[in-house]
Amino acid sequence: MLKRYQVLLDDWLADTIKALADKYDISFSELIKVILCLETMQLLKKTIS
Numbered sequence: 001m002l003k004r005y006q007v008l009l010d011d012w013l014a015d016t017i018k019a020l021a022d023k024y025d026i027s028f029s030e031l032i033k034v035i036l037c038l039e040t041m042q043l044l045k046k047t048i049s
Helices: 011-023 028-048
Strands: none
Touching: 011 028
C-alpha cells in the first residue's frame, strides 16, 4: 500500500527536480520516487561491498 509523505526541499533542489521532470515528461513526485530508489540501491551496494 502506498503512503503519502511531505518532502521539504531547498529551492535549488526543487528547481533542479522540476527541470528534470519537465525534460523527461514525468511528474515531480514520480521523479522523486525514482531518485530515492536509485540512491537507495547505491547505498545498499556500498554497504554490501
